[in-house]
Amino acid sequence: MKEQQPVKNIELGELLKGVEKYGKDGYRLAIVTCLKTQEGYELTYSFDKDYKLQSLRTTIKEGTEVPSISGIYWNAFIYENEIHDLFGISIKGINIDYKGNLYKTSIKYPFTAGSLKEVEPCQSKQ
Amino acid sequence: MPKQTVIPFGPQHPVLPEPIHLDLVMEDETVVDVLPSIGYVHRGLERLVERREFPDYVYIAERICGICSFIHGVAYAQGVEAVMDIQVPERAAYLRTIWSEYSRLHSHLLWLGLFADSIGFESLFMTSWKIRERILDVLEETTGGRVIQGSCKVGGVRRDISAETLDRMAKDLEAMKKEFKDIKEVFLKDDAVKHRLKGVGKLSKKDAYELGAVGPTARGSGVAIDLRKTGYAAYGNLQFDPCVETAGDCYSRCAVRLNELFTSVDLVKQAVKKIPEGPIETKVVGNPSGEYFSRVEQPRGELIHYVKGNGTKYLARSRVRTPTFTNIPPLVKMLTGCQLADVPVIVLTIDPCIGCCER
Secondary structure (H helix, E strand, O other): OOOOOOEEEOOHHHHHHHHHHHHHOOOEEEEEEEEEOOOEEEEEEEEEEOOEEEEEEEEEEOOOEEEOOOOOOOOHHHHHHHHHHHHOOEEEOOOOOOOOOOOOOOOOOOOOOOOOOOOOOOOOOO | OOOEEEEEEOOOEOOEOOOOEEEEEEEOOEEEEEEEEOOOOOOOHHHHHHOOOOOOHHHHHHOOOOOOHHHHHHHHHHHHHHHOOOOOOHHHHHHHHHHHHHHHHHHHHHHHHHHHHHOOOHHHHHHHHHHHHHHHHHHHHHHOOOOOOOOEEOOEEOOOOOHHHHHHHHHHHHHHHHHHHHHHHHHHHOHHHHHHHOOOOOOOHHHHHHOOOOHHHHHOOOOOOOHHHHOOOOHHHOOOOOOOOOOOOHHHHHHHHHHHHHHHHHHHHHHHHHOOOOOOEOOOOOOOEEEEEEEEEEOOEEEEEEEEEEOOOOEEEEEEEOHHHHHHHHHHHHHOOOEHHHHHHHHHHOOOOHHHHOO
């Protein structure tokens, strides 16, 4: 059974306003996802109410500072610290800021492109 | 202002099988603030999706957790199937449901044992794990694996279960209900247990919802979120009500898990009655292109596998949001104001799976 999962693309400047609306409408924060793209990063904030998942998506360039949504959803700190530690995205105003110490990884920002040694997939079936 | 002391709790602690660290800010014996830390064993499994072909990544997904491994496989496979518009055969959907419920039984009994151990009730710990052994035996018999089952795949399942075995499984579970009742009686009626759990680690319904609690942590506070109600796999054809308690304390979270043992037995029995004959897998053709948030109910709560395909045999992104990860902020709320001696018990009531967090 496939759920309908609408995703709304917004500008970064509209993020807090958009998230605030979900907060006021009684949605819970379900997941924040980050994806490395060629131009920068894609951040997707997903909210759930009555088993219906809706998302806001914003695309940012490398080096852009993102405002924290932890003032609206207190629990967002765990997602935002994770995104900072894995992707190196700077997030401003997190209510509990681990300053890069949530994950103790041997490689700094391990999920950014090029931070891992590029090798051929070991299970290539060509 | 009273003098404050910071007490480090973990990452190595007798009640913690996996490393999580809490900085407990204390005023005398009372916890006034908590700073949780994870990340000691982060494995970067999500990035392995770039190195494993999408049908093979299900093996990685299963290895995210050693307790609910099968359900991780289901969530990942469902995500890819949704992106590729693959309709899984009905028999496969029922088999996924049956193994998922066995995983839940195994996980809850494991937790009940660990929980009994944390409050010093050794015989209850051993009794819970003795029952769990029989659940693991069935998982091993039907899938080949006690912990990592490896029976779920994109497009269906790898193994079938014969009609005779399914009947026997249903009968065995019915017989096991008496043992579930026995341990439930002790967990919920023993004075010593009640004294350790009632009114401890309270989380209000409002806080549980707003802080993103899921699974028994949410349901113990009266929030009736259970992703099985969305009808994934064969759950849409089965009747059940989420187990909900309202007190929001350690006792409630324990009661939810105990009651869910009986729900799982009923779900398996219904599935055994309704499972149709037919194929157990569909041929998967092509590569995934698109995205999907696959959501299932793990023993610890809502699990999300986000998958994004780019038309190649390697996915562009796999993102896993596990229930323990989202139950950490509610844990901070539960611990604030509690007594130091209650911290281990409260931490255990979210059933923390750090392996899941550190994917």
